[in-house]
Amino acid sequence: MSTTTTKPATVETKQTVAVAPKEPKSFGIRFAARGDLGLWLRAVRTKAGWRTEVVYRQAKTNTRGMSAEHATADAARAALERHAEAAAKLGWARKESRGGGFARKPDAFAALPKPGSKR
Numbered sequence: 635m636s637t638t639t640t641k642p643a644t645v646e647t648k649q650t651v652a653v654a655p656k657e658p659k660s661f662g663i664r665f666a667a668r669g670d671l672g673l674w675l676r677a678v679r680t681k682a683g684w685r686t687e688v689v690y691r692q693a694k695t696n697t698r699g700m701s702a703e704h705a706t707a708d709a710a711r712a713a714l715e716r717h718a719e720a721a722a723k724l725g726w727a728r729k730e731s732r733g734g735g736f737a738r739k740p741d742a743f744a745a746l747p748k749p750g751s752k753r
Contacts, residue, residue: 657707663718665726670694673726675717677710684710688717 662676672691677684684707688700700717704710722728 661711661714663714664729665718665721666729667726673721675714675721677704677707677714679707686710686713686717 657679660676660678662674665673665675667673670691670693674689674691675686676689677686680703682703684704686700686702686704687698690697690699702713704713718728
């Protein structure tokens with residue numbers, strides 16, 4: 635007589651851990667004026683916290699100034715918004731986002747081309 639033993643089934647459960655969204659390394663606001671004049675208000679994450687700075691572009695030359703250190707991203711964002719309001723009062727126009735990269739060219743044709751056709 636043979637006896638068989640059965641092992642109890644083990645069930646492993648995985649716990650899902652909610653992952654917080656990653657904080658960006660930097661963010662900024664761009665402004666433009668006539669010609670090639672530009673103004674970029676930006677905040678960059680550092681080991682100690684956040685650094686805000688203003689970059690002024692004129693004749694393809696960038697000049698950085700008005701640097702300040704902040705403890706949190708919220709404090710840096712508030713400082714950038716204050717600078718943005720002041721820049722708007724001085725006549726700078728806020729540039730809109732381009733939407734992530736280069737603009738797509740329009741389609742060259744709407745139907746399948748015939749072999750040898752010039753479209």
